Every structure is written in C-alpha cells, then in structure tokens.
Amino acid sequence: MDTVINLYEAKTHLSDLVERAARGEEIVIAKAGRPLARLVSLAQRTAARPLGLFAAQVAMGPDFDAPLPDDVRLAFEGAAP
Template sequence: MQTFNIQDAKTHFSRLVEAASEGEEIVITKAGRPVARLVPITHSSVERKFGALKGQVRIAEDFDAPLPDDVLASFDGR
C-alpha cells in the first residue's frame, strides 16, 4: 500500500490509477490524515445464468389490476 498527499496524487493521478488497476492500493492523505483510497475494481467471478429462477417465481393473475379506491385514496391523503 502506497500513501500520497493530495497534491502529489493530483500530480501523478494517471500513474496512481495505473498502479491501482494492477492491484495496488493507494491511500490519499490531506494534512497527514487518510481521506481516500484508490483500489482496483474487482469483477464478479460468478456468471449469471439466464432463466436460473424459471419455475420458482409466480406472478399473481391480478398483478396489473387497478388498485381499490380506498388504497388510491390513502395515496392522496384522504
């Protein structure tokens, strides 16, 4: 882990982003106190499978039916 003050981080930003993309963690400080951390983005190793929940989700027949008047009135504050 490398530490840079905010001025040095601004000056060498491209180099720091490159280092982070290669797996390094960079801490940016202001007045000697850590204020930000530059870390690499990790990609999920789990691949999504289309249709994985097929047969496990049920949608009610009246899913898109209009709401009853008393429920609609509660949205209006009546």
C-alpha cells in the same frame, strides 16, 4: 503496507495511480497527513449478470405505493393487537 500519497500529488499523477491500483496496489490519499480515501482495484467479474431475470414473473400493481391498511401498518410498527 499501503502507499500514502498527498492529495496534490494524487491529482497530478492520477493516471499513474489508477494503473498502480489496477495492478493490485492499495493507495491511500491523504490531505495534511490525514487519510481521506483509498484507491483500490475493482474486483473482476467472472461472468456477466443476466438482466431481467424475473421480468416475466414479477409485476407491480398500480397501488404499490398506496398507504398500508391500518392492521398491516400497526404490525410493522410493532403495535398490532
């Protein structure tokens, strides 16, 4: 079962609560008995993500955000002939 902590206590003991969550405990923060948030551990990455994986293969044209031609726009709207 999750540990339920009131908001005032959570503010007072935040460092301790973060450490407990990092060890795997799930802590629910409540205000006036109503649950508001859950404090949980972040998942550990097993490997670093490569940055710029497609940097040399993808380019964005200068007209990227130009309005779509009418036939393409109508197709997206489900009104294509």
